[in-house]
Amino acid sequence: MSDHDLITACKSGDPQARRQIYDQTIDRVYNLTLRMLRTQEDAMDVSQDVYVKVFSRIGQFRGESSLSTWIHRIAVNEVLAFLRRKNTEQRHLDAVGLEQNEPPTQAFSDVERIDINDALAQLNHDDRLILLLRYDQGNDYRAIAELLECAEGTVASRLNRARERLKALFANGDASQEEIRTPAHPIDGRRHETPPSGQGTESSAVTGGQPHKKGDRTVS
Template sequence: MIEHDLLERCRAGNRDAQRELYDQTSAPIYRLLLKMTASPDDAFDLAQETYLKAFTQLGRFDGRSSLATWLYRVAVNEALQFLRRAKQTRVKLQELAAEDCAASENGRTTARLDVNNALAMLPPNDRAMLLLRYQEGLNYRSIAATIGCAEGTVASRLNRARERLRNLLQNSYEWEGSDSPMHPKDRC
């Protein structure tokens, strides 16, 4: 929990307080940006912008969500804006997926796409939803506040993102109960 006093000192531009807030929050913010961009350099740049924006716009934080959720929102917005412009993660991941596919002995291609690669191939909004829920552990209310959507739509959005992820993984996942026709394996 980020203390009210710390927030006020940050608002006043106190550098020690800003550092303290950064120390408390930078690990999850950077981790989220790293997974969103699949690039340490881009995550580094976006983390800078996230905190610059946060420190200069703290006056706009109205306290309706937690400060951590608000920071996530700033970071997610930065990442989505960046990805919309750059569209580079898709390219990177296509390259990565290509590297992860090796020709098998009979000439067919065997996919070895792992969940991280598949995650980064998702549309950025889906990726953000899944990361906020399963990596960062946010509840649906906080996800709604972070993404800026109605709380009632979070479940369906997560279902859709999960389904898209499953489709990407479908050919490579080591499903338990692999005899099930719903979960084919070893297909590429």
């Protein structure tokens, strides 16, 4: 069934169409929410919010982007809104002197084995989001720009800033001296998907990275 047919069926309340849209998009939505929020409970709640909103507002979808981009954008907004609510709640707790779970803010020790998720958690939401959209989900600049509704140049500069901040979290600002632990989700049952990284070609002897062509994966 094409996107157009799916949307039409979904607008008329067809449960099978809803399920098909969900099946086509949930992996990326759930993995983004899980990496951003870090607990399965929060990721499930926010993912549910995303699809309740998607199916409640499918009538407002005007086809200006692909359906998956539209859904992904809703997911990004829901995640950021959730984190802002959480910050507000934390400030209220702080105001009345209740216990808080403040993450550590110092750079990692050069002797510890680094979990990249811990490092990401210390970044601000916007930095973490753009790093995950690029390096976990494999979106190119154009796709990220479409998701965040900004210019590709803005994506490039925000990525530069986020990479620098991430790098600065590692002792002496040099992650190359550290063992960076593969991110582990706090849940069982996983499958591996190698992300794209590095522009070096197969003939390039210097990068050692996986060959990757621009635009290998987009949200569209």
